Amino acid sequence: MTYSENKRLIFGLMAGAAGITLVILWYRKTKEHKKAVYSPTFSNLDKNFDLIDFPYDAHNDQGTVMLLQGRQLQILEKLNGLLVSVDKLKKEVQSLKEAIPKLEERVRNELEGKADVRRASPLHRATKKRKVETAQGVTDTTSSEEAESEGGYATAHTDTEGESEEEKGWISSSASTLTPEEKIELFNLLQDADRLHSGSDNEKTESYKLLLENEEKYRTSAGFLWRLARAYGDMFGMTADAEQKRNYASEGKLVAENAVNLDSSIAESHQWFAMMCGYMSQFETIQNKIKNGYLFKEHIDKARELRPQDPFLYYLTGRWCYEVAQLSWLEKKVAAALFGTPPTSTIHEALQNFLKAEEIHPGYSKYNYVYIAKCYKDLGQRNNALKSCETALSILPVNKEDEEAEKELEMLLPSLKL
Structure with missing residues (x-):
């Protein structure tokens, strides 16, 4: 009911109530007139009186009018309260209509975040539970990871579920001053950051802000810094603006480098420094791109030494080998001029790393199967390439990385069919 309709209704009720009042007054006047005509006069009483001149009737008329007006006001107040309640109800119903789709999306996101029974991609792995050792304090624990790149040397990320520093029974030296x-x-803060990181894009953004707010306080903790670098990686993957991507990659690289300098025994610090070098390669000159490539390989190898059973590190190594094998003649000449010898690798080396990731964790990644298929295609093994494509197609896409892998499959399959 609109405001104009409410207004017309109120005026109508007021007019009706006024009409009823006039009818009642007319009836009483007519009745009084009849009484005046037919009522007798008592001349033998000390004080003669006539009904027409009886002052109580006039007073009674005024009281009746006041009473009816008071009731009109009460009715109008109740109607106004009713209209206000109806408007409030309409607003609440509208709010519910707007909230229901958001609630549905939130529930779906939470369910997808917890759907770790079936391994669909590197971005869907359950976060391993950790113990709090209050006597020793917090350690730089490992956690479930995810990040995306749209170029360079890395496009997906999930780290190992192997033993954490805490479970190994020692405390990172970088946190010993706390x-x-x-x-x-700090432990509670890092747990919150890990939990938010494994959630929706909004939760990843919240994790980034949370860590950024505490950077000054915990900048001497390597475990804090590599998680902040991971958060920069999340923001890099979520934004589409090229300048913002460059800023996130640049800041993340500096943070990850500080984490490595604080404690070189943490695999995640090397891993995220390498990945930030890969992200930065999208925006660099050929000279800096090759330099970042060397840094990438150096720190991925170091991370793999510290965590040899992480399939993702083999996947990253495979990506590096594949990219280096595809370097142009000009890029190889620039590398030779700057560094003496250019980075070298082959498609066969790339394939061995992708297969190693699959061996450690079968069904590890949709994208891993895509690159296995690419390697087989480049090596002339068409049947094996088709089998890898079929396996990749059997994995349902559940995130951005899987959607990108699906697009690459669509381009790859026609070249493999007769």
Whole structure:
């Protein structure tokens, strides 16, 4: 009901109530007139009186009018309250209509985040539970990872579920300057960051902001810094603006480098420094791109030494080998002029790393199968390439990386069919 309709209704009720009042007054006047005509006069009483002149009737008329007006006001107040309640109800119903789709999306995101029974891609792995050792304080624990790149040497990320530093029974030296209370606070902060990181894009953004707010306080903790670098990687993957991507990659690279300098025994620090070098390669000159390529390989190898059973590190190594094998003649000449010898690798080496990732964790990644198919195609093994494509197609796309892999499959399959 619109405001104009409400207004017309109120005026109508007021007019009706006024009409009823006039009818009642007319009836009483007519009745009084009849009484005046037919009522007798008592001349033998000390005080003669006539009904027409009886002052109580006039007073009674005024009281009746006031009473009816008071009731009109009460009715109008109740109607106005009713209209206000109806408007509020309409607003609440509208709010519910707007909230239901968002609630459905949130539930779907939460269910997808918890759907770790079937391995669909590197971005869907359950975060391993950790223990709090309050006597020793917090350690730089490992966690479930995810990140995306749209170029360079890395396009997906999930790290191992192997033993954490905490489970190995030692505390990172970079956190040794913190008090026991600060270590517990840091531990809770890192747990929150890991939880948010494994959620929706909004939760990843919240994790990034949370870590950024505490950077000054925990900048001496390598475990904090590599998670902040990971958050920069999340923001890099979520934004489409080229300048923002460059800024996130640049800042993330500096943070990850500081984490490596603080504690070179943490695999995640090397891993994220390598990945940030890969991200930066999208925006660099050929000279810097090749330099970042060397840094990428150096730190991925170091991370693999520290965590040899992580399939993702073999996947990244395979990507590096594949990209280097595809270097142009000009890029190889620039590398030779700058570094003496250019980076070298072959399609066969790339394939061995992709197959190693599959051996460690069968069905590890949709994209891993795509690159296995590419390698087989380049090596002339068409049947094996088709089998890998079929396996990749059997994995349903559940994230951006899988959607990109699906697009590459659509371009790859026609070249493999007769």
